Amino acid sequence: MFTNELEQELKKYKRIERTILYLDIFIALLLIFFSQKLINTTFGQATLWFALTMLGIIAILRTFKMIGPKN
Numbered sequence: 643m644f645t646n647e648l649e650q651e652l653k654k655y656k657r658i659e660r661t662i663l664y665l666d667i668f669i670a671l672l673l674i675f676f677s678q679k680l681i682n683t684t685f686g687q688a689t690l691w692f693a694l695t696m697l698g699i700i701a702i703l704r705t706f707k708m709i710g711p712k713n
Contacts, residue, residue: 663700670696 673693680686 663704666696666700670694670700 670693673689673696677686677689677693681690
């Protein structure tokens, strides 16, 4: 009984985790897309660097999660 509840909680957690990942990537891509119009300004350049940094952090964390402990 406890294992079924635990499995359901883990499935919910994985679903939420994937949703957050996709939203982070979507926001970063939106920032990159819209910063192209403002690239000549300091704000546009800062937005572009922020989005690229965010995508880099996401990629690094996902890589660590894949090669990390499986338990």
